[in-house]
Amino acid sequence: MRGSITLEELTVSFNGVRVLHGIDLAIGPGETLGLVGESGSGKSVTWLAALGLLPPKAKVSGRVMLNDRNLLDMPDSKLTGIRGGRIAMIFQDPVSALNPMLTVKRQIGETLALHRGLSGAAIKAEAKRLLDLVGIPDAERRLNAYPHEFSGGQNQRVMIAMALAGQPDLLVADEPTTALDVTIQAQILDLLALTQRETGMALVLISHDLGVVSQVCDRVAVMYAGRIVEEAPVERLFEHPAHPYSQGLMGSLPAIDGPRRRLTAIGGTVPDASSLPAGCSFAPRCAFAETQCHEQIPLLAGIGRDHSVACLVSEAQPSAAIRYSRQKEQRIEA
Amino acid sequence: MSASLLHARNIARSYELNRHIWGNASVVHAVSDVTLSVGRNETLGIVGESGSGKSTTGRLLLGLESPTRGSISFDGRPLPVIGSPEWRKSRTRMQMIYQDPLAALDRRLPIAKQMREPLDIHQAGNLQERETRVSELLRAVGLSDAVARRYPHELSGGQRQRVVLARALVTRPDLLVCDEPVSALDVSIQAQVVNLLSDLQAELGLAMIFISHDLRVVRQVSHRIAVMYLGRIVEEGEADDLFARPAHPYTRALVSAAPVPGTKLGGRIMLRGEPPNPANQPSGCAFHPRCSAAVARCKSEMPALAELGGGRKVSCHLAGSPSENQADPSPARTRVPLNPVEAASEDVA
Numbered sequence A: 001m002r003g004s005i006t007l008e009e010l011t012v013s014f015n016g017v018r019v020l021h022g023i024d025l026a027i028g029p030g031e032t033l034g035l036v037g038e039s040g041s042g043k044s045v046t047w048l049a050a051l052g053l054l055p056p057k058a059k060v061s062g063r064v065m066l067n068d069r070n071l072l073d074m075p076d077s078k079l080t081g082i083r084g085g086r087i088a089m090i091f092q093d094p095v096s097a098l099n100p101m102l103t104v105k106r107q108i109g110e111t112l113a114l115h116r117g118l119s120g121a122a123i124k125a126e127a128k129r130l131l132d133l134v135g136i137p138d139a140e141r142r143l144n145a146y147p148h149e150f151s152g153g154q155n156q157r158v159m160i161a162m163a164l165a166g167q168p169d170l171l172v173a174d175e176p177t178t179a180l181d182v183t184i185q186a187q188i189l190d191l192l193a194l195t196q197r198e199t200g201m202a203l204v205l206i207s208h209d210l211g212v213v214s215q216v217c218d219r220v221a222v223m224y225a226g227r228i229v230e231e232a233p234v235e236r237l238f239e240h241p242a243h244p245y246s247q248g249l250m251g252s253l254p255a256i257d258g259p260r261r262r263l264t265a266i267g268g269t270v271p272d273a274s275s276l277p278a279g280c281s282f283a284p285r286c287a288f289a290e291t292q293c294h295e296q297i298p299l300l301a302g303i304g305r306d307h308s309v310a311c312l313v314s315e316a317q318p319s320a321a322i323r324y325s326r327q328k329e330q331r332i333e334a
Numbered sequence B: 001m002s003a004s005l006l007h008a009r010n011i012a013r014s015y016e017l018n019r020h021i022w023g024n025a026s027v028v029h030a031v032s033d034v035t036l037s038v039g040r041n042e043t044l045g046i047v048g049e050s051g052s053g054k055s056t057t058g059r060l061l062l063g064l065e066s067p068t069r070g071s072i073s074f075d076g077r078p079l080p081v082i083g084s085p086e087w088r089k090s091r092t093r094m095q096m097i098y099q100d101p102l103a104a105l106d107r108r109l110p111i112a113k114q115m116r117e118p119l120d121i122h123q124a125g126n127l128q129e130r131e132t133r134v135s136e137l138l139r140a141v142g143l144s145d146a147v148a149r150r151y152p153h154e155l156s157g158g159q160r161q162r163v164v165l166a167r168a169l170v171t172r173p174d175l176l177v178c179d180e181p182v183s184a185l186d187v188s189i190q191a192q193v194v195n196l197l198s199d200l201q202a203e204l205g206l207a208m209i210f211i212s213h214d215l216r217v218v219r220q221v222s223h224r225i226a227v228m229y230l231g232r233i234v235e236e237g238e239a240d241d242l243f244a245r246p247a248h249p250y251t252r253a254l255v256s257a258a259p260v261p262g263t264k265l266g267g268r269i270m271l272r273g274e275p276p277n278p279a280n281q282p283s284g285c286a287f288h289p290r291c292s293a294a295v296a297r298c299k300s301e302m303p304a305l306a307e308l309g310g311g312r313k314v315s316c317h318l319a320g321s322p323s324e325n326q327a328d329p330s331p332a333r334t335r336v337p338l339n340p341v342e343a344a345s346e347d348v349a
């Protein structure tokens, strides 16, 4: 077993404004975890903080445990050895993450030299194998191409090849398909799922799109305003979303088939990190909010097998979810 | 179908790109031979990959650009020449909503002030009437008077897009062209704007063109949908029916690729290769290099957009034939996927 990674009470502040409020999250070997939430909810910051990739002005506390060692206490030199090696990250915008001045072979080669100790012809052979693996046509010739010579989808494939070069135990993919057409998005997700199964690495997929996450992940964590508000196996979350925000997200999604129904939009907007409401951050938008919700911050607590939710109103629970989502719609329509 | 308000016949738009000073100018055929219409109280959705010509079509339909071929009529009359007084007058009757609301708004003016601007320009009613109209509309899109006093940067993305909508409606247009109006918004906010668009249409009887790459959102708001590929409409039909029984191989692939919450990847049709380049169009059926059903004829002969009955039009040699029969009971999602690695390398051959 290659060890799991556990985030414990991870908090992050920028300029005195707290944007992550204690994230607890664990991912074991070979697991696939999806992280969903609206923009600004803290999905990217969670993993950038865990891997020590935030700018120095960010104040990070808590623990990020890998094999009984806290990554947050590690000197940068050691951390560099882990990043790109045991843990790799793919960023949302491949163009800015790839170096425009270097050929693809050089960029993949750096990882191969640093983390796998390869050199010369071995680098070339392995780089070609990786480009083949991620479905770049004519890999041998394309090794010497620069990022601008590839399409958006191909650059994303190159990013995946680079991430796989260090044979990571964990791959964190941050919105890897958001900028791509659906047809290319399907190709990339298929590729991620395929390599995950073949290499047995663990995968964290960050996305604002519940549909994308459910295509490749077994477990999903839903974030809202810097906290995890629900965590459950994918099927469970879709069948019985327990948190009013998760229920709202489901209702907001139009379907591609079946009868059309009016979308149950969540009213209001995501609060700004610098002026969070007291108590539950979702309270101002929540159709179930009670007095206590405006005073007390709900903690993530188990409500069933592998299912936890952070909500004070006990009725907002899976068995009642359907009844409540109907009520909710009525209240919001009103 | 309702009598059409906007009707485009065989419109095309190409652009010359002067890449090399001495070489020949290359020509990009952004839109070719598009015929479509939309009536009052009706929404026509346009879907397709990036570069398929959706936005260009939108600009042509609004008369923001002239087609290089074909003609467009609005309310029974040809669109006036761009820049002419009639054209300027026609602007109040047709409005565009873009993806980025912040870029569409004037940063220096408070919301109420910039909403009144079109009324001031066209001198519609007295000041009091104009102000009343503005606050009516803000209320219609669910914004308070407090929001009206703020500046664009002081609003959230969803609020901004509502302001853009309200401002577009201020002149009581008959036609709204929405180009990716919710693509930049978060899911929960998307739903607010989508609902709002449907409500406003029901209330005002607007004709709408709704452009998006998100099939789920398009189906939600559209009565009919046109699928574009490389500047042409390859399939058109009634919205629910089109996605339930896509007849064109490209539509099938698009529907199949759309991520459905709670559903694994398995059984998707994987399109090989990249979206095509309009500056370098394949011969015959433009889709043939990526089409798993292609036959010899597809490489040389371009299929015509043919009526299949029930309001469906399809441009594919095999549509309606026994092998690709429309009555095919297997839904698009049960197709066998191609291995992406193998599939992507195939298109080099």
Ligand SMILES: Nc1ncnc2c1ncn2[C@@H]1O[C@H](COP(=O)(O)OP(=O)(O)OP(=O)(O)O)[C@@H](O)[C@H]1O
Binding pocket: B015, B016, B028, B029, B030, B031, B048, B049, B050, B051, B052, B053, B054, B055, B056, B057, B213, B278, B279
């Ligand atoms: N003014 C222009 N000059 C040159 N080429 C243009 C111009 N406008 C559009 N094109 C080209 O025409 C083709 C169609 O563009 P269009 O913007 O209509 O695509 P689209 O379907 O809206 O794509 P997207 O989904 O990316 O918005 C593209 O290849 C584009 O580069």
Ligand SMILES: Nc1ncnc2c1ncn2[C@@H]1O[C@H](COP(=O)(O)OP(=O)(O)O)[C@@H](O)[C@H]1O
Binding pocket: A014, A019, A037, A038, A039, A040, A041, A042, A043, A044, A045, A046, A055, A273
């Ligand atoms: N470098 C930074 N400086 C200041 N604030 C930041 C920085 N990066 C992220 N934030 C803030 O942290 C919060 C979470 O951001 P992020 O994790 O990027 O959201 P998501 O990935 O969920 O869209 C937001 O309020 C964002 O504005």
Ligand code: SF4
Binding pocket: A243, A244, A245, A280, A281, A282, A283, A284, A286, A287, A288, A289, A290, A293, A298, A310, A311, A312, A313, A316
């Ligand atoms: S704690 Fe209260 S406000 Fe928060 S989600 Fe639950 S019911 Fe709604």
Ligand code: SF4
Binding pocket: B248, B249, B250, B285, B286, B287, B288, B289, B291, B292, B293, B294, B295, B298, B303, B315, B316, B317, B318, B319
């Ligand atoms: S005409 Fe041929 S290549 Fe084009 S979509 Fe039909 S089968 Fe495919």
Ligand SMILES: [Mg+2]
Binding pocket: A043, A044, A045, A174
């Ligand atoms: Mg992010």
Ligand SMILES: [Mg+2]
Binding pocket: B054, B055, B056, B179
């Ligand atoms: Mg466009």
